[in-house]
Amino acid sequence: MTRWILSRPEALTESEQLQLKGVLADCPELKALAGHVRSFAQIFTERQGERLPEWLDAVRRDDLPSLHTLAAGIDRDRDAVIAGLTLSWSSGVVEGHVNRIKMLKRQMFGRAGFALLRKRVLLSS
Template sequence: MIVPEPVAMELPVPELPRTQIIERTRHRFEDIHHLAEKGWTINAIARRLNLDSRTVRRFRDTDLDELLASARDRRPNGVLDPFKAYLNARFTETQGQASGTRLFQEIHERGYRGSHQVVRKLLAALRAGTAQPVRADIPSPRKITSWKTRPRETLTESQVKRLLEVRLVCPDITRACDLARTFADLVRRRRGHLLLEWIRQAEQDAPKRMQGFSGFLRRDLDAVTAGLTLPWSSGVIEGHVNRVKTLKRAMYGRALFEFLRTRILTRA
């Protein structure tokens, strides 16, 4: 009697866990390839999706499976990381006698949504002296620059507080902030008659890079003063130049120069 061989069962394809990183990778891959199929350039996609051009190129040139595998291996930031500085400070204040339950309740009221066990492990590491040092929450230079150049009324209360802390720590940033806001006021209110006085102040006690900027303004003082005083500008001309460049990029390799010339003139 011949026993039939068992039929091999097809197992379902294993799926990756639907974590936030996995889902974000899927959506980003779909959005980038959807725009790329429409003929969008890498820089245009990066501007549209608010991504770095290198990220766009990697998602365009890499298979989805490889991107998902890389996302699966990434370890998300711990939920306790934003609260470690607070826990360290409370641990120091109580000279190591802080109650884990009490500290858990305190950070839970501040937004912590992790487990109690994670807090216990951190306290045990602090008592044993094996806890890793907490990195100071220092704002990036780009953030500080944004806070300095934006009008005060557009900043949130937390941003105003952080900027004040930075100003107290670094006198150079304080002086640069004052000069930057004064210069922004010159630009917005067209107070070109005050430009020379601003340059003199910047050359006296401003940080080195701002002194260099004021030196460039002095080299072409009349033109800069006119730009900060008169209502006319080269914006219209720059707009036409940008339109011509856009048409040229769109028609590159598709038509002859005469057709490009005709299209530019007919849309003028």
């Protein structure tokens, strides 16, 4: 079920599409959830961050507590989330390097001093 909702509708087989329609017809909460997930996916993939406030309002109108928690988290840093969904710049490469260095640091903890850790970080890039 989760895969069906998270997949692009055209990526589902005809049988899966029919099964999903049947389940969504029987459960209005799940239908609302699927609509919000697909709407957010469109905002995310098409870089339409300016639509985020209207998406948040739509989520709050439905009785879906889990999505309300997500909406509250997004609201805490709304400007940054909108920028991330709108702008083409990304800090993904930097975050990847930070993650790699933290992993090396964890592996080396208690085993060697700073000199060996420094050498390993420099040689691993």
